[in-house]
Amino acid sequence: MIVFFAFISDFDVFLSKYAKNKNHRMLITHSIIPSLIIIILGHIMDWPALYLSGYSYSIHVLLDTLDWGTNFFYFQKKQIGPKFLISKEEFENISEYLSKYKNPAYFFDERYYNNKICMVMEVLIFILMILSITLLAFPYILLILFYFPFILFHLYRHINLKKSESQEILK
Secondary structure: OOOHHHHHHHHHHHHHOOOHHHHHHHOOOHHHHHHHHHHHHHHHOHHHHHHHHHHHHHHHHHHHHHHOOEEEOOOOOOOOOOOOOOHHHHOOOHHHHHHHOOOOHHHHHEEEEEEEEEHHHHHHHHHHHHHHHHOOOHHHHHHHHHHHHHHHHHHHHHHHHHHHHHHHHHH
């Protein structure tokens, strides 16, 4: 459940067409609001798995503020965060940069997956997850298997975007 909630916000990519600039990180699912609701419900129900799931959701949203930013508080409809993977000029003229791609989402994927710091963070977070489960909840070690379908979802999407872009270049 905790692993599931760490990834669930990224499934909002299927709702991108409803978001400002078709950016799934502008949806309420990439704000801190859902995680606060989950945490509060977990504490009200005295269900540690639920409030820990809320914390894992909020960690995901916080980490997402680092690379591109998120609509963290939702109601102001503006991306918050350092946006380490995009320059101020690119951010202010994003339409111009996205127009260079067959699928604009590839602009973001290409930056993310080609960034060594992002890849190191992914590996470190995975190692931290394995260590945490091993040290704190060893009887649940097999739950790690639920991690793989979610990471494969991201990788499958990235591979398809990359393939789509490379086919466009070949034409």
